[in-house]
Amino acid sequence: MSYNLLKGKRGIIFGALDENSIAWKTAEKVHEQGGKFVLTNAPVAMRMGAIKELAEKTGAEIIPADATNIEDLENLIEKATEILGGKLDFVLHSIGMSVNVRKGKRYTDQNYDWTAKGWDVSAVSFHKTMQTLYKKDAMNEWGSIVALTYMAAQRVFPDYNDMADNKAYLESIARSFGYFFGTEKKVRVNTISQSPTPTTAGQGVKGFDGFIKYADEMSALGNATADECADYTLTLFSDLTKKVTLQNLFHDGGFSNMGVSQKVMSRFIEE
Numbered sequence: 120m121s122y123n124l125l126k127g128k129r130g131i132i133f134g135a136l137d138e139n140s141i142a143w144k145t146a147e148k149v150h151e152q153g154g155k156f157v158l159t160n161a162p163v164a165m166r167m168g169a170i171k172e173l174a175e176k177t178g179a180e181i182i183p184a185d186a187t188n189i190e191d192l193e194n195l196i197e198k199a200t201e202i203l204g205g206k207l208d209f210v211l212h213s214i215g216m217s218v219n220v221r222k223g224k225r226y227t228d229q230n231y232d233w234t235a236k237g238w239d240v241s242a243v244s245f246h247k248t249m250q251t252l253y254k255k256d257a258m259n260e261w262g263s264i265v266a267l268t269y270m271a272a273q274r275v276f277p278d279y280n281d282m283a284d285n286k287a288y289l290e291s292i293a294r295s296f297g298y299f300f301g302t303e304k305k306v307r308v309n310t311i312s313q314s315p316t317p318t319t320a321g322q323g324v325k326g327f328d329g330f331i332k333y334a335d336e337m338s339a340l341g342n343a344t345a346d347e348c349a350d351y352t353l354t355l356f357s358d359l360t361k362k363v364t365l366q367n368l369f370h371d372g373g374f375s376n377m378g379v380s381q382k383v384m385s386r387f388i389e390e
């Protein structure tokens with residue numbers, strides 16, 4: 120349902136790969152709420168992706184950018200403000216990738232070139248994006264920047280591998296850059312810590328099926344879906360959350376505060 124919550128707002132959405140992507144669902148919902156945006160993804164992802172279909176559906180233009188490359192980011196931000204006709208009100212960073220996870224390297228046997236690559240893509244790209252926006256003074260006052268994260272930043276999930284460290288770094292960048300963006304430009308910066316979600320990135324994690332079922336049974340409200348994550352993101356892009364900043368916001372059906380649930384417990388009780 121449209122409340123025109125984002126009418127007149129402009130932004131950039133990173134990371135829509137296919138219709139399962141959290142960024143894809145967010146783009147559809149931002150469009151529904153009257154927001155205008157540019158879609159972006161790594162050039163290599165667009166060659167295999169369906170992003171054109173999303174662009175047509177939402178009246179958005181696509182500007183390829185590798186989020187680890189400053190020149191690409193500068194070009195993206197210059198072109199996006201030109202196309203959209205002014206400074207930006209919202210940015211979604213929905214990017215994650217670990218080469219160690221992809222290639223099945225265990226946490227105790229890292230290839231450090233791959234560790235560095237995953238760190239750059241999954242965490243430092245958020246700093247690079249914000250630094251480029253900041254230097255170009257491309258955000259409007261009371262704008263909102265959101266990145267997606269996972270609770271392995273705080274708790275141990277062994278198969279999440281080096282992505283756990285990348286997410287901890289990402290969340291710290293949100294706080295540190297959020298300070299400068301807040302005090303100097305009145306822009307808010309937050310991370311949303313989402314439930315496990317069946318997407319390309321999510322399913323790359325070993326044992327994902329068991330993992331998602333476990334989380335679902337442990338959560339007071341069950342896992343949050345990609346659609347629900349998109350809804351939550353809309354609220355953070357809207358003017359209804361102007362003083363929410365420097366936060367890591369759990370969107371996980373309560374999982375992060377659970378000790379044990381009756382459903383999980385029942386598996387361990389002998390009849």
Ligand SMILES: NC(=O)c1ccc[n+]([C@@H]2O[C@H](COP(=O)([O-])OP(=O)(O)OC[C@H]3O[C@@H](n4cnc5c(N)ncnc54)[C@H](O)[C@@H]3O)[C@@H](O)[C@H]2O)c1
Nearest residue numbers: 134136140141164186214215267268315316318319320321
């Ligand atoms: N799926 C889950 O279980 C889950 C849970 C919590 C948080 N998240 C986070 O949500 C975000 C979105 O992931 P998703 O689950 O929608 O999966 P996804 O695979 O659909 O999206 C990941 C995106 O990152 C993009 N990307 C990779 N390298 C890039 C680069 N160099 N430059 C620009 N873009 C690049 C990919 O092309 C892809 O579009 C990620 O940060 C992920 O870690 C996912």
